[in-house]
Amino acid sequence: MFEILKPKVYINSVYNIDLRKLKKTKKIKGIIVDLDNTLVAWGQKEVSQKTIDWVKEAKRLGFKICIVSNTNSKRVAEFAKIFNIPYHSKYFKPFSIAFNNGLKILDTKKSETVVIGDQIFTDIWGGNRLKLLTILVVPIVKKDSIGTFLHRNLEKIFISFWLRRSIIKKEVGNWPK
Numbered sequence: 001m002f003e004i005l006k007p008k009v010y011i012n013s014v015y016n017i018d019l020r021k022l023k024k025t026k027k028i029k030g031i032i033v034d035l036d037n038t039l040v041a042w043g044q045k046e047v048s049q050k051t052i053d054w055v056k057e058a059k060r061l062g063f064k065i066c067i068v069s070n071t072n073s074k075r076v077a078e079f080a081k082i083f084n085i086p087y088h089s090k091y092f093k094p095f096s097i098a099f100n101n102g103l104k105i106l107d108t109k110k111s112e113t114v115v116i117g118d119q120i121f122t123d124i125w126g127g128n129r130l131k132l133l134t135i136l137v138v139p140i141v142k143k144d145s146i147g148t149f150l151h152r153n154l155e156k157i158f159i160s161f162w163l164r165r166s167i168i169k170k171e172v173g174n175w176p177k
């Protein structure tokens, strides 16, 4: 039950994703990444150099990477410019059209694409529906939009239930091992 909401991987942050191994052992070529609370703190205008370097490294390793975000287009466009990567923000996650547009931008197959995000009801649900590899990260900050408040409480219930029953585990250190 609720299989569609369950992330394939649950991890602290994007930095714990071993990009080399993701490419080599999981055969991933494309990254669809969320913006708020995945790459940058919600409501913040700045992004850390560490995150800029992470995106750079992904590109250097040959990944195609794009932001798919439900945040307003102007904000997404500004960050996409900083990262120098394409973005999609016209259609909302978890609707498949948002992810399909991401796939179109990347020009990768579903089987070689990963979705990385901090929300079960948008990033993970949508990614799972299209059978993409889904990685849930812990939100960068606890602050969030009002609309997300209810989701957050539900998410906590799901995550603690899965963890308690060992249905998912939180990856310690880097992943894939």
Ligand SMILES: [Mg+2]
Residues within 6 Å of the ligand: 034, 035, 036, 037, 038, 117, 118, 119
């Ligand atoms: Mg987010």
